[in-house]
Amino acid sequence: MSTYKLTTPLTDEDVCKLAIGDVVLLTGTIYTARDAAHKRLVESLDKGEALPFDLKGALVYYVGPSPAPPGRPIGAAGPTTSYRMDSYAPRLHSLGLKATIGKGKRSDEVKAALTAYKAVYFGATGGAGALLSQCIKAARVIAYEDLGPEAIRELTVVDFPLLVINDTKGGELYVKPKID
Amino acid sequence: MRIIPAADVIEAVATMCMESNVELPADVWAKFRECAAREESPSAKEIFRQLLENADLAKETRLPLCQDTGLAVFFVELGEDCRVEGGLREAVNEGVRKGYKDGYLRKSVCDPFTRKNTGDNTPAIIHIDLVPGDRLKIFFMAKGGGSENMSRVTFLSPAQGWPGIKEFVVRRVAEAGPNPCPPTVIGVGIGGNAELSAIIAKKALMRDLDDVHPDPDIAAKEKELLDAINELGIGPMGLGGKTTSLGVKIAVAPCHLASLPLAVNVQCHSARHREVIL
Numbered sequence: 038m039s040t041y042k043l044t045t046p047l048t049d050e051d052v053c054k055l056a057i058g059d060v061v062l063l064t065g066t067i068y069t070a071r072d073a074a075h076k077r078l079v080e081s082l083d084k085g086e087a088l089p090f091d092l093k094g095a096l097v098y099y100v101g102p103s104p105a106p107p108g109r110p111i112g113a114a115g116p117t118t119s120y121r122m123d124s125y126a127p128r129l130h131s132l133g134l135k136a137t138i139g140k141g142k143r144s145d146e147v148k149a150a151l152t153a154y155k156a157v158y159f160g161a162t163g164g165a166g167a168l169l170s171q172c173i174k175a176a177r178v179i180a181y182e183d184l185g186p187e188a189i190r191e192l193t194v195v196d197f198p199l200l201v202i203n204d205t206k207g208g209e210l211y212v213k214p215k216i217d
Numbered sequence: 218m219r220i221i222p223a224a225d226v227i228e229a230v231a232t233m234c235m236e237s238n239v240e241l242p243a244d245v246w247a248k249f250r251e252c253a254a255r256e257e258s259p260s261a262k263e264i265f266r267q268l269l270e271n272a273d274l275a276k277e278t279r280l281p282l283c284q285d286t287g288l289a290v291f292f293v294e295l296g297e298d299c300r301v302e303g304g305l306r307e308a309v310n311e312g313v314r315k316g317y318k319d320g321y322l323r324k325s326v327c328d329p330f331t332r333k334n335t336g337d338n339t340p341a342i343i344h345i346d347l348v349p350g351d352r353l354k355i356f357f358m359a360k361g362g363g364s365e366n367m368s369r370v371t372f373l374s375p376a377q378g379w380p381g382i383k384e385f386v387v388r389r390v391a392e393a394g395p396n397p398c399p400p401t402v403i404g405v406g407i408g409g410n411a412e413l414s415a416i417i418a419k420k421a422l423m424r425d426l427d428d429v430h431p432d433p434d435i436a437a438k439e440k441e442l443l444d445a446i447n448e449l450g451i452g453p454m455g456l457g458g459k460t461t462s463l464g465v466k467i468a469v470a471p472c473h474l475a476s477l478p479l480a481v482n483v484q485c486h487s488a489r490h491r492e493v494i495l
Contacts, residue, residue: 072332073332100284101284101285101323101325102284102323103280103281103284103286103321103322103323104321104322104323105321106279106280106321109280112280112281112284112321112323113275113280113281113282113283113284113286113323114284115283115284115285117284117285117362117363118363118366118396118397120396140363140395140396140398140454141363141394141395141396141397141455142394142395142396142455160395160454162264162267162268162271162454163283163363163398163454163485164268164271164282164283164398164485164486164487165267165268165270165271165283166271166275166280166281166282166283166284166285167271167274167275167278167280167281167282168267168270168271168274170280171274184334185324185334185336186284186323186324186325186334187334200456210456211394211395211455211456212450212451212452212455212456212457214390214391214394214449214450214451215448215449215450216387216388216391216449
């Protein structure tokens, strides 16, 4: 298990060297999107419209942050459960999305897309919202402001700690429960 | 008839909303430390280290422990000899509006079809019991969506009994795996009917982690379930380890002779709850 420092946008070379259990300290720009934002992103693609950010080499963080108190760029900002975005993720990966950040298990379709399109799934520690927000230096809403906590935000992160849960080779870090 | 000013309820509710979201309850804090000491795997130790650091930081900065500051869930015991000026429900909802606004907490309530956010985290979910006396006791829980989604209500055949209950609960936790932010707390409601089993499973989560059930048989069953769940090896955040759950709390209610209702309510590690007596 290795530790890498990576900067955005991510390349094929960046993600293909990663294996499950590796730690990544990420610096650069990431985009927040969760349930309602994903629905709109895919509706835009269906209509042939441009997306609010460039998917090529991008990372999407599944998070709905709490409001920023005075003097801070963002409130608490830990990951939300990823499976709810599983029906959208393969299509976004096919268009260049290099990684998603969340918590919890992914579907077989998402895992297949990670292999097919050279992308990875990162876990961040669920519930560590105050801790993770310390790595977020700037935040601004770039789309769907009416969705409130579910609006798409552009975040500037420094050394954001990530764990490789699913890699490009079909590996998965989560343990299989000991049950028949 | 004692009249409780609405302002007292509003203030107490707003304070509970704000404090519970930034200060991890002492029993959870202590249990993190106890469980962290038992873990051997580096990943489990690291997750506990992060959770303890997160709790310290939230307390210091007043940022919420988790960005999902929850649905506001209340269990209210209202004395039959008192009433709240202007109405109890309205006062509780006003307290939620105030607490979630002033505390910079996330508003997570929306219409189930349009998904449009109500903007102030109301309506709260309020369960009211009438009890003797002239006091008002309010239990508050900030209940996150990710763990709640892993909860289930089912009906077993009475013949399945305790082995069936144990099988269902342990399998549910196994299937939930890393999704509900383990280490979890598991509330189990046995008996009642469809809605009562779900309500008592949720209310059981208000008990402190070290609280031992007064019925020794149920206390033994809680331990049996906790041991079986921790044998699954899911561990903190699903990365493996000895701590899949911090505690199991069982609540029991009489049921129809044709039924064995069973509810499992899953609580994430950020087990935020408070109570106040007015």
